[in-house]
Amino acid sequence: MKRLIRIFALFMILILIVMQTNNTKNSIFASENRKVANIAIGMYDFENPQMKSIQQKFIDIQNKNQDKVNFSFYNGKNNLSIQVAIVDSLLLNPTIDFMVIGLSNPPSDVIEDIIRKASLRNMPLIMLDVDPKIASKLSKEYSKVVFLKGKQxxxxxxxxxxxxxxxxxxxxxxxxxxxxxxxxxxxxxxxxxxxxxxxxxxxxxxxxxxxxxxxxxxxxxxxxxxxxxxxxxxxxxxxxxxxxxxxxxxxxxxxxxxxxxxxxxxxxxxxxxxxxxxxxxxxxxxxxxxxxxxxxxxxxxNYEAQAEAVYKIAMNLINNVSPIKDTNYTISEGFVVVTGSYSPYTKKNNISS
Structure with missing residues (x-):
């Protein structure tokens, strides 16, 4: 009888292991194969002072989370052709787990082509500054794309x-x-x-x-x-x-x-x-x-809040959970909306107010 109980217990443990494996097999953070997520960030122009500020915030996040994430940065030089070429090369790079893409005023067919290629590779991605009509349509066609916007x-x-x-x-x-x-x-x-x-x-x-x-x-x-x-x-x-x-x-x-x-x-x-x-x-x-x-x-x-939002959403998508899990962000008409922190700077106040 004791031997049967041990066999039954072992059988139940095996079932639980299989169930856990099924729940995590699509995540790069499966407990038995944990690794650092390689996130590529391609922006329209990293020479832009605002983009430089955001880039530094990503580097700060990486330094605090070296066991979780590695960011790589790609400068689109304010040229759509260069940006599209960068995206195509990243999609062919097997070491890249996730993409964050901000293009210079992209037409709808370029965005559709990127999402189609990403879906073929099953790569999750965040796209920035996309026309709301395009985002609303394409967000329904690929579950692993997030269109991100702040309250500009x-x-x-x-x-x-x-x-x-x-x-x-x-x-x-x-x-x-x-x-x-x-x-x-x-x-x-x-x-x-x-x-x-x-x-x-x-x-x-x-x-x-x-x-x-x-x-x-x-x-x-x-x-x-x-x-x-x-x-x-x-x-x-x-x-x-x-x-x-x-x-x-x-x-x-x-x-x-x-x-x-x-x-x-x-x-x-x-x-x-x-x-x-x-x-x-x-x-x-x-x-x-x-x-x-x-x-x-x-x-x-607040560029720190913007970079943190990208990081949190990316890690959620990589782990196959809702992009807004454990955040205060909302989803509206195909966009994940991130609340910002904006204040005036004038000679009158001379401080963030």
Missing amino acids: GEVGIVQGEILVDQWNNNKVMDKNKDNILQYIMLKGATDNPVANDRVKYSVSTINEAGIKTQELALRVVNWSKEIAKGTIESLLLQYAGSIEAIIANDDTIALGAIEALQKYGYNKGNKAKYIDVVGAGGSQEARDLIDKGFMTGTVNI
Whole structure:
């Protein structure tokens, strides 16, 4: 009898082992074969100061979790063809477990092709800054893709609030005394969700504060400092003294605008020759210009929280659990929405507020 009991007990243990194996066999973290996850991060331009900031946060996460994750970084050099070639090479690399991809204004067929190839290899991935219509459709076609976005509208809201405060407390801003804020919008990219939200909400926040606005020009500058500089040089000649504010989608673009203004004697300390410029990102270079009085403001962005969100979602997908398990993120219309932390930086407050 005791021998039968031992055999039965052994049989039950074997069943439990098989059940556990079935539950973990698709995870690279199966207990009997635990390894470090190799996560490739391909971004549109790691020379961009904001992308450099995010990259450093990923490195910080890796240093704290060396037994769990290894990040590798691939610079798309703001060229879609280069970015697609990088993605194709990563999909063929057997050492890569996961991809995080941020492309320069990709068309829908490029995104569809990447997801098709990833599904053939059964590779999970996160895609950034994808058009909502495309994300809603493709999220249903491959269960291991996550489209990630922050609440970029909040960045635009803070930009708008900075200009509202400036308008209400600095009447010199209304140069032609028509009680209308004449502005130029420098947009990062065409049909880019981040750029679209920042454009929309920066202006709507100003209008909702009871301030009338007039858009003198909207120019797409491809997140490029040099293109922004050349654009503002041209617009200064066209609109002369009519420009009262420049709203830039990020600090890189804003810095290009400042260089153009200073070339023509603006924003160098003379209050009579000053045009308000607002950026986003909280870069050190932008902060320095703000402290000197050469730029109006920027929006501090919590890059640590953004990198942490990518890490948590990636590890969840690798382990075959819900991408938002043990997080406070939400899923809406095909996107995982990550709450951000955004605050103004101006000479007035000179601190994160």
